[in-house]
Amino acid sequence: MDLNFSNITTIGFDADDTLWVNETYFREAEEYFAGMLEEFETRNTIDQELFKMEMRNLELYGYGIKGFMLSMIESALELSNNRVSQATLSRILDLGKNMISHPLELLQDVPEVLRALHGNYRLLVLTKGDLLDQERKLEKSGLMQYFHHVEVLSDKKPRNYSRLLEHLEIDISEFLMVGNSLKSDVLPILELGGRAVHVPFHTTWAHEEVDPADHADRHLTLSRLNDLLNYLN
Structure with a gap:
């Protein structure tokens, strides 16, 4: 070359x-997200399904934290068969907001x-x-x-x-x-x-x-x- x-x-x-730094915070958020939904699925399955959801939504939401946050909410609803609590959905929103406001x-x-x-x-x-x-x-x-x-x-x-x-x-x-x-x-x-x-x-x-x-x-x-x-x- x-x-x-x-x-x-x-x-x-x-x-x-x-x-x-950017990707590190997404990985940390994914771990936290998996911990919130452990009552419904294994962590490995949660990780896989969240990634699939992100890929399905990429054309709609594009790249970034907001699209990631929406994919987490949609995954939580799907993985729990709509049984996820309002409190957990609020924590997911807070997780996304914390990522946005994280020190650079x-x-x-x-x-x-x-x-x-x-x-x-x-x-x-x-x-x-x-x-x-x-x-x-x-x-x-x-x-x-x-x-x-x-x-x-x-x-x-x-x-x-x-x-x-x-x-x-x-x-x-x-x-x-x-x-x-x-x-x-x-x-x-x-x-x-x-x-x-x-x-x-x-x-x-x-x-x-x-x-x-x-x-x-x-x-x-x-x-x-x-x-x-x-x-x-």
């Missing part, structure tokens, strides 16, 4: 689990890397999720000063990237995408003929999982974001 990034002018960063935790090296790249590259945030929630997290992050543009996408398929890059008048040959998800941040860009950097996060949502070995020779994988500076500037 060509590791020469000398002609890169624009760098897109994913947000969740690339700039700040930046990942290691993020401010330093953005500071080093700012001024030399056009920096973008290209992320999925709920618009209001992502705007709120960006505001809390203190990172807005580094970015030229922020885009919350309904999905991250090649056509989504292609339309956005065309709208922003960015040549794919001069664009680099950085993110934690092979499925969403790397493979779509490679399909368009661009370049991408994978910075894995220790937890990955099942919906985002692909086999890294199948694509290892087509992109750059880094163990930490700070290593990106070795290939840029």
Whole structure:
């Protein structure tokens, strides 16, 4: 793979689990949710059924905490055959609200890397999720000063990237995408003929999982974001 990034002018960063912690809180919420419904099913079954519900609802609700919260409520009703208590449904709502209001935790090296790249590259945030929630997290992050543009996408398929890059008048040959998800941040860009950097996060949502070995020779994988500076500037 060509590791020469000398002609890169624009760098897109994913947000969740690339700039700040996100998936960890979903896993914690899933464990709490399973504990609330143990009287109706095993934890393993609850986890599986919740994931199925999320997948069925994805086209309706999109990505983010609000859709996740609605899927938890619907799963609770289905798993309990509508016998789940009002108190439990209220706890599920509180669980989602607590996720939304959770303090933001930046990942290691993020401010330093953005500071080093700012001024030399056009920096973008290209992320999925709920618009209001992502705007709120960006505001809390203190990172807005580094970015030229922020885009919350309904999905991250090649056509989504292609339309956005065309709208922003960015040549794919001069664009680099950085993110934690092979499925969403790397493979779509490679399909368009661009370049991408994978910075894995220790937890990955099942919906985002692909086999890294199948694509290892087509992109750059880094163990930490700070290593990106070795290939840029």
